[in-house]
Amino acid sequence: MSEDITTRRTRVRPATPADRDLWVRLHTDPEQYPFAPWWVSTEAQAEEFLERVLAHHEEHGFGYGVVESREDGRALGVAGVVLGAERTNLNLYYRLDLEAHGEGLGREVARAVVADAVEHGPDLPLTATARPDHRASIRTAESAGLALVGAVDGADLAGVPADVVARARANDPAEVPAAVVLLAPRPDVRREPFDADTRAAVLDLWCAVTEAGGAVGFTPGAPRADVAAALARHEEGMAAGLQVAVLLRDPWGGVVAAGWWAATGSPLLAHRRTAYRVMTDPARRGRNLGRLLMAAMHRTARADGVEIADLGVRGGTGTEGFYAALGYTEAGRVRGGIRVAPGDDRDDITMIRHL
Incomplete structure (x- = not known):
């Protein structure tokens, strides 16, 4: 430590x-x-x-x-x-x-x-x-x-x-x-597509985070089927060996946080990974779960030989401050690059950390 x-x-x-x-x-x-x-x-x-x-x-x-x-x-x-x-x-x-x-x-x-x-x-x-x-x-x-x-x-x-x-x-x-x-919650690293129970738990979490306004690819009101389709694409990446899911489970086995590392498959970028869909249970806000999930993700990436981590942040959510506190620095910003709704454009921010 x-x-x-x-x-x-x-x-x-x-x-x-x-x-x-x-x-x-x-x-x-x-x-x-x-x-x-x-x-x-x-x-x-x-x-x-x-x-x-x-x-x-x-x-x-x-x-x-x-x-x-x-x-x-x-x-x-x-x-x-x-x-x-x-x-x-x-x-x-x-x-x-x-x-x-x-x-x-x-x-x-x-x-x-x-x-x-x-x-x-x-x-x-x-x-x-x-x-x-x-x-x-x-x-x-x-x-x-x-x-x-x-x-x-x-x-x-x-x-x-x-x-x-x-x-x-x-x-x-x-x-x-x-x-x-x-x-403390237990990290659960998954390299293969989920079993049915885990898939349902991750989908429930993703939908709950979306409804709470979390920046995880959708806006509140998104159909559950659309979120399920996005989850299936992540599982396809896992089956291809290009993505790894990192979950946090509470003492009773419930999934309280989840995120993915994704590789490009290019040998030139084999030392890098991109974090996607970093999410924690909205009902447990203030319980340090975001920080613990990123700690578990960093541990997993480091064990896989990853040297550079990057992720995208939706401006206006305050999450860039969270990642900055974890050692991430801004590497690029597209002004208004994310259109949440007509008249509501947010910056698309890329942040990196050397592990």
Whole structure:
């Protein structure tokens, strides 16, 4: 994963032994644990925690890090992902100084950390655990793209490794309500035409995005048959080996995001791919799914040896800012190149990113 993760206001860097005072302060303060006072550490336990964090980074090259302000460099807290004890999952963690609460920094950091893990981390389920009454922590994880699967009350949880469930319950007193587990969406890369269920789910998603005004090739009111025909053309490209679909599935298997990479077939352009139909479930807006889908798409393209990614953006939707934040730059613009309706011409913008 990335050595440093930057957001608009923060930077997450690897922890060092010099962070000992921050680590002790955060993990020995009872005010940091209003919903789980039994988790308050002693000074020695906090120091041991930091040692484990340093050892994890030394072994795996990633882990929990220190969140700093980009404005003045002050330490704001800790965040990151590590391998679970049984190596069956990645665990998301964030804890900010009390003075940094209420500014949306936890949400900002968690969204970036999860996206980086999807793009660069081990291909494992990414989970987070929270107390059921800690709504702020749950909302932060949900805003980063994770879905609340359920409480660890002895039942199996969809998509969550069994050892994660067992460990979460074992670490809490028996008399308190069970912790809850949240799970990030799972990338699903498809290189062959879809099975019937997946095809129906992708078509439903595409139609929903179209009706919500998404720039995915149609305008609201487009007949479902027309969208289905466009989907069939993508599947023809997949059958020919020229297109790859990247989906995101929620813990229950539902398709919540989708996009395609397309190649031209020319050997002169074999190092390039074009992204098409990047779409996320309108009912889950604000859940980081667009960023997670692009992270999964970049991971897929990079694994396929792609060096340059490009995509088209419809002007007037604000999406060029979204892609710019992901490292894309404008490479060309046709003024009024897209006619959405009579009298409503939009710029046709091409953006690229070197992977």
